[in-house]
Amino acid sequence: MQITNLYIDRDVLDYPAVDAIRTRLNIPHTVIEGPEKVYEIISASADPVESGKHALLLTKNKGAFIRNCPGTVKYTCCDYTILHIGTFCTMDCSYCILQSYFHPPVLQLFVNHDDMTASLDSVFSQNKKMRIGTGEFTDSMIWETIYPFADKLILKFAKQTHAILELKTKTVNISNILEVSHNRKTILSWSLNTERIIKSEERGTSSLDARLNAAARCQSKGYPLAFHFDPMIIYPGCEKEYQDVIEKLFSHVSSENIVWISLGTFRFMPALKAIVEKRFEHSKIVYGEFIKGMDAKMRYFKPLRISFYQKIISYIRLLAPDVLIYFCMEDTEVWEKTIGFDPSDYGGLPRMLDDSATRHCGLSEDIN
Amino acid sequence: MLFSPQTIALSIVDVADTTYKISTSESIEELLASINCIGLLSPPILKKNPRTYTIISGFKRIAACINLGWTTIEARVVDYKASDLQCARIAIADNSANRSLNFIEQSISLSMLLNYYDDKEVIREAKGLGLNINASLLEKLKKTAQLSSEIKKTILRGTISLTIALELGKMDKPSAMALSQLFESLNPTFNIQKEMLTMVKEIARIKDLSISQLLNDKYFLSIMENGEISRNQKVQKIRYYFKKMRNPVITQFEENFDCLMQRIDLPDEIKLIPPDNFEGTKYSIVFNFQNPKEFEFKKEALDKLMLHPEFIKIFEKEIADYKSLH
Numbered sequence A: 001m002q003i004t005n006l007y008i009d010r011d012v013l014d015y016p017a018v019d020a021i022r023t024r025l026n027i028p029h030t031v032i033e034g035p036e037k038v039y040e041i042i043s044a045s046a047d048p049v050e051s052g053k054h055a056l057l058l059t060k061n062k063g064a065f066i067r068n069c070p071g072t073v074k075y076t077c078c079d080y081t082i083l084h085i086g087t088f089c090t091m092d093c094s095y096c097i098l099q100s101y102f103h104p105p106v107l108q109l110f111v112n113h114d115d116m117t118a119s120l121d122s123v124f125s126q127n128k129k130m131r132i133g134t135g136e137f138t139d140s141m142i143w144e145t146i147y148p149f150a151d152k153l154i155l156k157f158a159k160q161t162h163a164i165l166e167l168k169t170k171t172v173n174i175s176n177i178l179e180v181s182h183n184r185k186t187i188l189s190w191s192l193n194t195e196r197i198i199k200s201e202e203r204g205t206s207s208l209d210a211r212l213n214a215a216a217r218c219q220s221k222g223y224p225l226a227f228h229f230d231p232m233i234i235y236p237g238c239e240k241e242y243q244d245v246i247e248k249l250f251s252h253v254s255s256e257n258i259v260w261i262s263l264g265t266f267r268f269m270p271a272l273k274a275i276v277e278k279r280f281e282h283s284k285i286v287y288g289e290f291i292k293g294m295d296a297k298m299r300y301f302k303p304l305r306i307s308f309y310q311k312i313i314s315y316i317r318l319l320a321p322d323v324l325i326y327f328c329m330e331d332t333e334v335w336e337k338t339i340g341f342d343p344s345d346y347g348g349l350p351r352m353l354d355d356s357a358t359r360h361c362g363l364s365e366d367i368n
Numbered sequence B: 001m002l003f004s005p006q007t008i009a010l011s012i013v014d015v016a017d018t019t020y021k022i023s024t025s026e027s028i029e030e031l032l033a034s035i036n037c038i039g040l041l042s043p044p045i046l047k048k049n050p051r052t053y054t055i056i057s058g059f060k061r062i063a064a065c066i067n068l069g070w071t072t073i074e075a076r077v078v079d080y081k082a083s084d085l086q087c088a089r090i091a092i093a094d095n096s097a098n099r100s101l102n103f104i105e106q107s108i109s110l111s112m113l114l115n116y117y118d119d120k121e122v123i124r125e126a127k128g129l130g131l132n133i134n135a136s137l138l139e140k141l142k143k144t145a146q147l148s149s150e151i152k153k154t155i156l157r158g159t160i161s162l163t164i165a166l167e168l169g170k171m172d173k174p175s176a177m178a179l180s181q182l183f184e185s186l187n188p189t190f191n192i193q194k195e196m197l198t199m200v201k202e203i204a205r206i207k208d209l210s211i212s213q214l215l216n217d218k219y220f221l222s223i224m225e226n227g228e229i230s231r232n233q234k235v236q237k238i239r240y241y242f243k244k245m246r247n248p249v250i251t252q253f254e255e256n257f258d259c260l261m262q263r264i265d266l267p268d269e270i271k272l273i274p275p276d277n278f279e280g281t282k283y284s285i286v287f288n289f290q291n292p293k294e295f296e297f298k299k300e301a302l303d304k305l306m307l308h309p310e311f312i313k314i315f316e317k318e319i320a321d322y323k324s325l326h
């Protein structure tokens, strides 16, 4: 999606990133006295989600760069840490939670990178195992073609041994990071879906083949990889199509180089339904067999999820018996009925993921 | 603007011209009785044309007088130079001064004004003419004005709510008519209408059918045409039919659960309650007892429950070879 409006918070006018982005975008910009002005403009538009995808705000992250992922006690959480580099996304997935998460949704890129570096230094100094990702409130790599800074993050993480960085994306913007000395402390990860869903529900994202080719190139440069089948959509014939994706995945990359694969079926806050209906006229994803889950999100009926996961896991296990599979936000019952154990039997999900990261990325043991 | 009181021959009043007609009520029975008894208290307002008179306000009064065989009528006449807007304003002011206008009448009134004013001005203007309208009501009334006359009639009869009517207004005509007829013939509560509407809209989207095609289905028609069941029973059957189409796996699962419960055959007054939507993992047993003897009896039944071969199946949450719609 093209950026047509560039807003620059006066506070960051002389930051180096701003100059670079301005030159690169080469569109007129507006200097504003604070983000509120942009929020107002976007909120007042007829379709704030659409407008929000065309307007980029360069500003400061005035809050915390490092945050805990907002999980819920009702479902098993992976205890992830977010590096908050910006908000919203230039791609346009029908199911994207960010459409209803921000009020209004605004593309923000935080350019106070010195503050971000300081936050990371402080985290690293704790010598505590951490999995840190930038792809929670945005896609990790969307800005790489305009202002590449993933390489700097990768280098930063390469110099320590307790935390890993996960860059999660649906783009293939990897050219700038291929030659970086990553020291295997950065995991490149892609969200995967069936070709049908990518075509119908993931506007502006790269194709499945392109994602897998990019993953293979990163693997050839020694990067550890991860994949997220999330959100999986249940539709007639979906099992076969997800099986095709799984087969394709393992024909591109080695299961031994995969740190983890997450699975999650589509879930959404009820407010998203109207947005999808309005913005994605042909989408049927909100008409699945949903019930209100214990976290108030709509989820597929549990027996349906269990049956579906059992099949997907059997397809993965056939090709990659040892790869770590985990669920994003499912409860013990789902774990036991599909994967066959409760994460707490292995010290809990965070521990399982940390162990896998330790094995694949060579993390040091906790000092504390 | 001046109104001049005049006596006008009813034969030259153009009753077919409904340009300024706001009232949706056609019934003149009460008016007939009142005019017959004490005469015409409030003279209608007419606009003079070269050869005829257009009614601005008082359609029912004139119809009643004609019905009573009157040949002339006392009227307030507006000069032929009066603009359409002036006449519309008079019509709205006169109608709203005499009674509160229903939704359809308000939408007719606004449509008249919207020919001349933008949204902001129209709210101000309407207020001056006795109509209290805010921006969100204005939007609804604008949409109401677009509805077909059949749907407007169902609103007036109180069969469907405005919200439902506006939803019907967004559909293709055959679908809107099919649903409106469904609501008309079964007269379900507004909440059930809303549930049915959402269900059929979603089923139609899932199945790539129009709503009218969906409501032409043999099984659906057989319920509608079944003369042996009551209206309420039809409502229940249709809701279940929609539910089964919308959520086949969930409905099948619930049916299976009920079958299991029947086979387990717990004594009356012992209830096994599954978690909400079968999502959580906590089941509960509720039972009532009146004395220690009854407690003992129910406790024994609960002990036997553990041994029942079907009991364990409840917790498996398995679905039989599902063919999900989705």
Ligand code: SF4
Binding pocket: A088, A089, A090, A091, A092, A093, A095, A096, A097, A098, A137, A138, A139, A170, A205
């Ligand atoms: S790529 Fe991710 S962040 Fe971007 S629109 Fe899709 S789901 Fe949202």
